[in-house]
Amino acid sequence: MNQDDYQAQDATGLAALIAAKAVSAAEVLEAALTRAEAVNPTLNAIILSLEDQARAQVAAGTPDGPLGGVPWLIKDISAQVAGTPTTSGSRLFRDNVAAADSAIVTAYRQAGLVIFGKTNTPEFGLEPVTEPELFGPTHNPWSLDHTPGGSSGGSAAAVAAGILPAAHASDGGGSIRMPASCCGLFGLKPSRGRVSFAPADEGWGGFSIQHAVTRTVRDSAALLDMVCRPVGGDPYWLEPPATPFAAEVGRDPGRLRIGVLPGGVAGETIDPECAAAVADVARLCASLGHEVEEISLTVDFPAMREGAGSIIAANIAATIDGEIARRGRPLEDGEIDAVTVAMHRRGQKVSGALYVQSMQAAHAAGREMAKTQETFDVLLCSTMGQPPIPKGALRGDPLDLRGYADRLFAFMTNTQLANLTGQPAMSVPLAWSAGGLPIGIQFMGRPGDDAGLLRLAGQLETARPWAGRRPTMS
Numbered sequence: 001m002n003q004d005d006y007q008a009q010d011a012t013g014l015a016a017l018i019a020a021k022a023v024s025a026a027e028v029l030e031a032a033l034t035r036a037e038a039v040n041p042t043l044n045a046i047i048l049s050l051e052d053q054a055r056a057q058v059a060a061g062t063p064d065g066p067l068g069g070v071p072w073l074i075k076d077i078s079a080q081v082a083g084t085p086t087t088s089g090s091r092l093f094r095d096n097v098a099a100a101d102s103a104i105v106t107a108y109r110q111a112g113l114v115i116f117g118k119t120n121t122p123e124f125g126l127e128p129v130t131e132p133e134l135f136g137p138t139h140n141p142w143s144l145d146h147t148p149g150g151s152s153g154g155s156a157a158a159v160a161a162g163i164l165p166a167a168h169a170s171d172g173g174g175s176i177r178m179p180a181s182c183c184g185l186f187g188l189k190p191s192r193g194r195v196s197f198a199p200a201d202e203g204w205g206g207f208s209i210q211h212a213v214t215r216t217v218r219d220s221a222a223l224l225d226m227v228c229r230p231v232g233g234d235p236y237w238l239e240p241p242a243t244p245f246a247a248e249v250g251r252d253p254g255r256l257r258i259g260v261l262p263g264g265v266a267g268e269t270i271d272p273e274c275a276a277a278v279a280d281v282a283r284l285c286a287s288l289g290h291e292v293e294e295i296s297l298t299v300d301f302p303a304m305r306e307g308a309g310s311i312i313a314a315n316i317a318a319t320i321d322g323e324i325a326r327r328g329r330p331l332e333d334g335e336i337d338a339v340t341v342a343m344h345r346r347g348q349k350v351s352g353a354l355y356v357q358s359m360q361a362a363h364a365a366g367r368e369m370a371k372t373q374e375t376f377d378v379l380l381c382s383t384m385g386q387p388p389i390p391k392g393a394l395r396g397d398p399l400d401l402r403g404y405a406d407r408l409f410a411f412m413t414n415t416q417l418a419n420l421t422g423q424p425a426m427s428v429p430l431a432w433s434a435g436g437l438p439i440g441i442q443f444m445g446r447p448g449d450d451a452g453l454l455r456l457a458g459q460l461e462t463a464r465p466w467a468g469r470r471p472t473m474s
Contacts, residue, residue, distance in 0.1 A: 025069025065112025174415025181440025317347025
């Protein structure tokens with residue numbers, strides 16, 4: 001299978017070719033490995049190769065399942081792959097070898113996906129850029145001097161560069177949508193409870209959820225169908241839909257009431273190119289027959305963000321302190337990155353009462369958003385406050401933690417809200433900057449209405465196709 005034929009297909013298309021015996025699973029895997037060998041030394045998207053296991057799998061025959069034989073990558077956090085380390089981008093966990101697959105990995109195997117590696121992520125998924133000290137930075141295929149976003153930056157860079165058509169990702173504050181925006185991909189964060197974290201506990205107080213970054217909407221829907229099964233003991237869960245998500249793509253979304261946030265969700269000013277992209281897409285939605293109205297939100301954003309920071313920091317402290325207790329020796333200098341050091345210290349100071357108050361602030365945001373969405377089916381805004389930023393710009397050189405928070409929220413202005421409220425949200429690649437960098441547009445739906453977002457995404461994909469637009473790796 002030549003590279004042009006391989007990269008022209010999405011995962012659904014590859015699976016159909018394999019099922020029809022037009023191409024073998026082994027040929028498809030070799031196409032993925034060939035592309036990875038050509039571009040990964042430049043991108044640094046894949047940080048662990050599992051090609052020997054993948055070759056052995058396809059040599060035994062085409063795997064059963066709806067995506068039988070399609071190559072797959074796992075983000076190096078959240079999902080455990082038996083017999084391989086899950087480092088979470090941290091030197092502290094470089095030897096953390098999984099004894100068994102996570103539920104989502106089991107579901108991927110049952111779908112017939114062929115896992116051939118793991119992708120780069122910032123330490124503990126903390127940043128909207130992918131620059132861990134353990135593995136080094138991942139580069140954006142659209143501009144190698146810029147970030148691919150984070151924390152699923154390795155997966156997004158691999159997909160954008162044509163190594164594979166879709167890859168595993170996770171999202172605790174925008175970590176699917178932000179790299180999708182930076183890399184010109186479709187990124188859906190499902191509703192809370194849609195995808196199980198089993199056997200692990202909830203991610204970051206219920207903020208985090210797993211899914212994928214994809215080139216096409218239909219792949220995202222098909223993959224969600226394969227993993228949206230609750231596991232006994234999940235702290236919260238949603239039943240699989242009566243109508244498969246894949247069947248929703250292509251259906252008429254109806255006449256939607258769309259509320260437009262022209263800047264940041266808290267009213268902040270965003271980059272003019274991002275603001276112009278929002279206005280352009282609002283006009284596109286109106287041309288498709290939707291009712292479009294500019295709105296503002298009443299959420300207490302300072303309390304929400306402060307609370308979210310405390311919850312995340314407490315979770316990071318629990319993770320690090322648990323590993324220290326397990327191994328029986330204290331944390332050593334250089335074992336965790338500087339940003340993580342600051343979060344660890346903050347987390348150790350979070351009291352039980354403060355944690356509860358922080359959760360109450362998150363839930364209050366959910367109540368306010370529910371009121372807003374009694375009137376509006378979908379909210380539209382820029383995914384990011386800026387187009388992709390240069391590598392190293394977030395931390396500063398030299399390291400500048402005093403200005404870090406301001407730079408952080410100037411970049412990831414709009415994504416965290418949906419994590420705290422549990423709403424489904426998606427970044428759709430509908431705009432590019434004058435410099436040729438992708439600009440994603442975010443749509444947030446009502447909790448549980450992942451299907452509604454997928455119907456809208458399919459309509460937008462038809463109206464303004466993006467899958468054929470590829471980076472030149474410059």
